[in-house]
Amino acid sequence: MQNPPQGASDSLILAALPAIEAAARLSSFTRAAQELGLTQGAVSRRIQSLESHLGVALFTRQGRAVKITTDGLRLAESATAILRQIESTRLELSGDLTGSLRIGVLPSLGGLWLAPRLQAFTRLHPGLSVSVSTVDADFSAAHKDPVNWDPSLLDIVLTWGHGGWTPLTAISLFREEMIAVCSPDFKARHGIEITADLWTAPRLAHTTRPNAWDAFAEARSVSVTSGLQPQLAFDHFYMIREGALAGSGAALLPAFLIADDLAKGTLIQTGPTWPTGAQYAVVGTSTAFARPAAKAFLDWLAVV
Structure with a gap:
């Protein structure tokens, strides 16, 4: 079989990078498709096309469940770094944040403290879509800050505890x-x-x-x-x-x-x-905290 032209290879890889990064992070083609605004079939086809082109399996499929392979993990890590650099460069050129930011927050913290202040953040970044949903906290002294939400579905969580939340990153908001x-x-x-x-x-x-x-x-x-x-x-x-x-x-x-x-x-x-x-703290994965929207929100929280 004749190899595709170099331009076609580059286009194939670039089109598949967001799908690979999201599928690896979410462990689901369906959830990756929802995040990217694509159909599940479109995400699957992009990844399958790249697998055929590279001659390696990036994911294993078992029914609806997908698991990333060692080769897939290597490519996903590169995809994450590349996409992060592209987004950072784009922001430097445009000065504007776009995309989405998913925030989880305790009900009272969200209703009485965050909601009245959040418009100040959205005014700074009018191109950014912000969604806020509630999470629970375990106030029992017998528990040590359990992560009772899905970190892949929320970029940042504002919660209560004593500084645990392993293995996530936590930044103290106030005592x-x-x-x-x-x-x-x-x-x-x-x-x-x-x-x-x-x-x-x-x-x-x-x-x-x-x-x-x-x-x-x-x-x-x-x-x-x-x-x-x-x-x-x-x-x-x-x-x-x-x-x-x-x-x-x-x-x-x-x-x-x-x-x-x-x-x-x-x-x-x-x-x-x-x-x-x-304390009340901001909690999330290091990957989520590194995204431009999350970094902007953390910077805003530091001075609000």
């Missing part, structure tokens, strides 16, 4: 400091004068951090002999915040989530600040 707060009306109705008075009034609890009030009292040396047990418990901090604003009870909330409420006076601090030892 968690909890504050006991209530509404001005609640404070007046229940005669809250000192922190210990909170135990004589309704308190709101977090269902996944049920011992937070006890830990707060112990850490800040609050003298509590007895008191009412929390009657209302919620899954998320944004629910607890709404309950506190409505005067349903006193609340323990992360300081950064209620900074505006404290400034406006709609919530009042009723006890000392409690550093919990945990």
Whole structure:
């Protein structure tokens, strides 16, 4: 068989590079096709054509599952480096970011902190498409920062923990400091004068951090002999915040989530600040963090 012209070989390789990189990273032709805006058949044909041209198997197929071969991994690593360099050069020439950025975030962190600020980032990069979805965190002391999301589907995750998330890369966003707060009306109705008075009034609890009030009292040396047990418990901090604003009870909330409420006076601090030892962090793979969109977002987070 006569070899194709050099130009045809170059075109074949260049067309297949994004498909190889995405398929290797996602371990799926279907998910690679979705990310690239192609059909699954188009991705498969590009990879098969390159395999035929090179005379090597880049992936093994078992039904719908695909597994990259040693040769495929070598080519995928080269494809990643080449595509990253092309994107970096393009950005230097145009000055604009395009493409997509997929962010995962805890519900309260996303709703109360990230969402109101995110438009400042998108204004800086109008050509970038940003999608935000929620992730869960494990607040149990018995667990050490599990990665309970699929890192191949999210470029960056904003979550809570103690600095684990192995084997991913983690960058600390801010340390968690909890504050006991209530509404001005609640404070007046229940005669809250000192922190210990909170135990004589309704308190709101977090269902996944049920011992937070006890830990707060112990850490800040609050003298509590007895008191009412929390009657209302919620899954998320944004629910607890709404309950506190409505005067349903006193609340323990992360300081950064209620900074505006404290400034406006709609919530009042009723006890000392409690550093919990945990942190909120930005987590992702080193490959994802190296992408221009993710790097721009990380740079923005550093100054927001």
